[in-house]
Amino acid sequence: MQSLNTEKIVNLSYFKDFFTGDLQEDNEFLKTMILMLIGKNSAIVSTIKENYEKKDWDAIRTALHKFKPAVSMIGNQKLLEIIKSISDSVAGKNNLETLPNLFLEMEEICKQANKELESELKKYV
Numbered sequence: 001m002q003s004l005n006t007e008k009i010v011n012l013s014y015f016k017d018f019f020t021g022d023l024q025e026d027n028e029f030l031k032t033m034i035l036m037l038i039g040k041n042s043a044i045v046s047t048i049k050e051n052y053e054k055k056d057w058d059a060i061r062t063a064l065h066k067f068k069p070a071v072s073m074i075g076n077q078k079l080l081e082i083i084k085s086i087s088d089s090v091a092g093k094n095n096l097e098t099l100p101n102l103f104l105e106m107e108e109i110c111k112q113a114n115k116e117l118e119s120e121l122k123k124y125v
Contacts, residue, residue, distance in 0.1 A: 010116040011075030031124040040070040041110040057090035082106045
């Protein structure tokens with residue numbers, strides 16, 4: 001597992017393509033996107049935990065599918081790889097014994113990402 005305390009999880013450069021050049025407008029856009037990402041990260045972890053307890057593999061796959069665009073926006077390749085591994089396992093109902101460790105790693109990355117996003121958000125509030 002990567003060292004979450006020393007490596008940056010979030011890369012917001014994806015959003016620069018959407019900047020208009022108006023500083024106030026760009027800051028408001030980035031603030032909105034950061035708030036959305038924080039909410040999405042927290043919600044996905046809860047949803048997956050609930051559905052894992054129920055062994056609802058389809059619900060986990062659906063939740064992860066909806067989460068992929070947000071993960072792409074924060075630019076974390078490791079998290080995308082974990083999501084793919086979980087999705088593949090639940091789709092084929094194989095390697096299910098690896099899920100607890102993958103979920104834990106995903107949760108840790110999401111927590112660290114949220115800390116970084118909250119720190120970034122302070123620049124725009």
